[in-house]
Amino acid sequence: MSTQSLSSLLSRASIDDHEEVLRACDAALAKSxxxxQAQHVKVVALLKLDRYEDCLRVFEDGGDNLKKKAALEYGYALYKTGNPEAAIDVVSSLADDRGSRHLEAQATYRAEKFHRTAELYQGLAREAAPSANEENDLRINSWATDAQLQWKGHPESVRHTRPTRDDLEAFETVYNAACLSIAKGEFDQAGLLLKRAKELCRTSEDLTPEDRAAELLPIAVQQLYVLICQGKSEEAESILQEISVKEYADLNQWINNSLQNHRIPELSTKRIGQNNVAIARGTTANPYALYKALHEVPDSIENDKLFDYQYNVMTGNLHAVDLLVHKYDGIIRSTSKALSQAPYPSTEAITNLLSVYNVAAQAKGETGTPALKAILSAVDRRPKDIGLVLTAVQLYVNLGNTTAAIVTLEKSLQLLDESVSEQDKEIRFNPGLLSVLIALYKREGRKTQIRAELAKAAAFWKEQGTQPASLLRAAGASLLHSSLASDSTQAAELFKSLYEKTPDDLFAVAGYVASHAAIDYSRVEAQAKYLPSVDDLISDVDIAALEAAGVSPSSSTTAAAAAAIAGARKRPAPSKDRVVKRVRKSRLPKDYDPSKTADPERWLPLRDRSTYRPRGRKGKQRAAERTQGGVVTEKSEETTPSGQQQQQKPQVGGSSQKKKKKGKR
Structure with a gap:
């Protein structure tokens, strides 16, 4: 078949003739x-047929010319086969192509580079007005990206706050908005949005019954998660009954059937659903049944992998159920092998999670002090293992020993501080790790140490390319309360940097004004006008209600808090209304008379009581000698306070000293 005949065939072919197009391409390539051109058409046909592995083989046979000519198709095939990093490298060079940027956004989303994903979607939305379908896709994907940024711990990069009226028109957007609320911990809001998403999905006319069932599953799984987090077990059970189909016994069987019928192709959705169902069913009463339920679903592959935060939760659940069935040796072997290949030290969540379960298996189910002994032994072997150190700190805090927790954490931080590795230095001033140390300092009222740690952290991150804004804000606020001139200068520099980067942030503006007002108010007079006035800030304060509620304790009560932490105990002063504890009759003396007042000196020895009268001549003589102001006799002067006579010491070298007899040595 010639190229002309292939072109004429393609001009007559419809979008559903992919198999016929593929056969025509094979016939053309058999001759040449x-x-x-035939290679290009073939890779497009294979992509339409979801044969991504076959598509990559055609690209390998076609060489660099075909990869360059069909770069977009090549990047899409890499993305669909679970290689998003390579896809990003291919399509990032196609800067002027709008479709390539959509693909790059999808690939960066899959590679968990959510900041870059957000930049791409913002750029696409700012350009020429997109079509209706593209605008809807941009809205849906932007909400999904913000949810991922929140889950990854970057709330400052989240653009969406509350869904608009347009966002509430499509169930996909409402579902992603609910995911963002879940990531923020706003479960009540998430529950309302999930109900809205379910209603829109059920009434959608664009979905077939099979597609509708597939779309309802993740919504129901998220609803189940929200209800579990809220502790609403009865409502969670009703969700399970609602999403189960009559002909199947439970959700797991429905998921398995849906997977076999290609209605739910994502293994990741199946894993998450089965995990939530197993927990909601309360199978923890039988840990072996829970172990079986959580290990039934195989790991997802290629482009259907769990995100990091999902994988960490699932891994933690699997190791937790392994501990419940006493598979200690297996946990130690698997986690030790993974830790040997992981960087040390590390702030990665999965690495530290493996350290926690490794030492939990070594403790063999012990808790409290026995578990602490095993953990401290592991910390001595790996003193810079953040997961082990934080586990020891947590146990110390649970035992009420905050001081020991601080000492343990400070030792590890000192080792990191003394290291010459840049990676160790970055871990030393990790915002999350510092927040733990500062929280411990706050429990003991160590304000000076808090200010010193934040100042050192701010000085370190100021020299780095990427700076954690939350840490710099906390450092600036703490340094503002210091009376030292050096701290005030550092606070001014920090807030100036924050204000220059985020001039719309009221916190940065307030800090900038507060730190520079004492130096030169004219420099911040313009910025001070943007801050809300004191009258506006206290306009909704009910003074009468505050006075009725009482005065809050001042900072001077920190001494009492420190005494409580140190374990000091004081008996409260007796009050008039204090209830006297009834004493048993068996503990009272036989001649006890409740109408008589007990002798207040009954606890003193007899000779120390005021009613004591000595008997006999010697007794009266000793009593007279002990009496203050009594007659002093010569005999009493020669006696010691104990009544013994003092012996005269021999003089050294005197004639009265007896000589030693000679004898054998």
């Missing part, structure tokens, strides 16, 4: 293997 270097026909680039």
């Amino acid at each position: 293997r270097s026909d680039s």
